[in-house]
Amino acid sequence: MSNTSRMSFGTTAFVAWITAFAPNPAVAQVGHDPEHSPYRDLRASHQITLTGGYLAGGGGEAGAGPKQGPLAGLRYALSLSGSLEMTIGVHGASLDRQLVDTTAPPDSGNLGIARQSVVIADAGFTVRITGPKTWHGWMPYVGASLGLATGSTVTQDSSGFAFGNPFQFGPRLGVRRYGPGPVSLWIEAWDPIWRLRYPGSWQSEATPRVTVGREWVHNPTLLVGLSLILRT
Numbered sequence: 001m002s003n004t005s006r007m008s009f010g011t012t013a014f015v016a017w018i019t020a021f022a023p024n025p026a027v028a029q030v031g032h033d034p035e036h037s038p039y040r041d042l043r044a045s046h047q048i049t050l051t052g053g054y055l056a057g058g059g060g061e062a063g064a065g066p067k068q069g070p071l072a073g074l075r076y077a078l079s080l081s082g083s084l085e086m087t088i089g090v091h092g093a094s095l096d097r098q099l100v101d102t103t104a105p106p107d108s109g110n111l112g113i114a115r116q117s118v119v120i121a122d123a124g125f126t127v128r129i130t131g132p133k134t135w136h137g138w139m140p141y142v143g144a145s146l147g148l149a150t151g152s153t154v155t156q157d158s159s160g161f162a163f164g165n166p167f168q169f170g171p172r173l174g175v176r177r178y179g180p181g182p183v184s185l186w187i188e189a190w191d192p193i194w195r196l197r198y199p200g201s202w203q204s205e206a207t208p209r210v211t212v213g214r215e216w217v218h219n220p221t222l223l224v225g226l227s228l229i230l231r232t
Helices: 003-021
Strands: 039-041 046-055 069-079 084-100 110-128 133-135 138-151 167-178 183-190 193-197 214-218 221-231
Touching (some): 069 110, 069 221, 110 167
Antiparallel strands (some): 046 069, 046 221, 069 084, 167 183, 193 214
């Protein structure tokens, strides 16, 4: 056998040996095949959501700030990247306000409850925990937003306290449920935090109502929503 024949035979044998011991691509595949994977691409770049829920605020130290009541609104979401999303929303709430008689002793100055309309406008970002995919149709997320809250005038209140137009911010935590159609359902825990400002007379030595002139107040809120996918 010539040298050339020996080299050709050796090369062929080596290739056959490598092929025999090389892993089968089907066996070596890790994870789920696309057809049976629990993850599905979310092809939604724009969504608008109709929201409703309940705000359970504390009203501050004196209880005079707007607190519990229902709210409803709209939120728009724009996908920016694989996991990041920008949101803009506005909610209107009808909240309880404790009326206070500042001339009475602190333990006997409550004059009843009034209703106050509050509009909460915010913009923020959410991070989709599963990225641009859903897991069995579910997509959990976390986020935060900031904006303004604006309260209506409470004509029954003569205490000098005014809610005004405070800056507000807060975290969000929620989960969405996507189906085969252009809609999704979601539920979210949200905590808009705003600052109350009290008149100086509320800290008088004779009839003190509060111990501070300004106070940050948490307002735990539960929201549910129905979203429409505008473009995929």
